[in-house]
Amino acid sequence: MENLIETLKKKTVGRHFIISIEMDGKELSTITINTIAIDTAFDDRYDDVDNEDCFYESRFEAQEALVNEILTANEIELEK
Numbered sequence: 001m002e003n004l005i006e007t008l009k010k011k012t013v014g015r016h017f018i019i020s021i022e023m024d025g026k027e028l029s030t031i032t033i034n035t036i037a038i039d040t041a042f043d044d045r046y047d048d049v050d051n052e053d054c055f056y057e058s059r060f061e062a063q064e065a066l067v068n069e070i071l072t073a074n075e076i077e078l079e080k
Contacts, residue, residue, distance in 0.1 A: 001078065005063045010038060019066050030073035037062045
């Protein structure tokens with residue numbers, strides 16, 4: 001999962017975001033409107049403050065949610 005998070009990218013298209021990761025040399029993407037996860041995942045200072053009462057308690061949690069959204073949209077399951 002952490003290797004996939006390192007490749008996580010976003011692109012704004014109107015009110016939507018195209019989020020993508022690289023997996024096995026291929027780019028996988030999907031469109032999302034999950035602005036809470038986007039704002040959290042790409043905020044370098046998010047973990048510098050107490051986020052206990054926020055929807056995502058850490059950047060990693062938001063990044064993981066976005067990666068899972070991409071994997072689900074592309075019908076890919078990771079082995080545990």
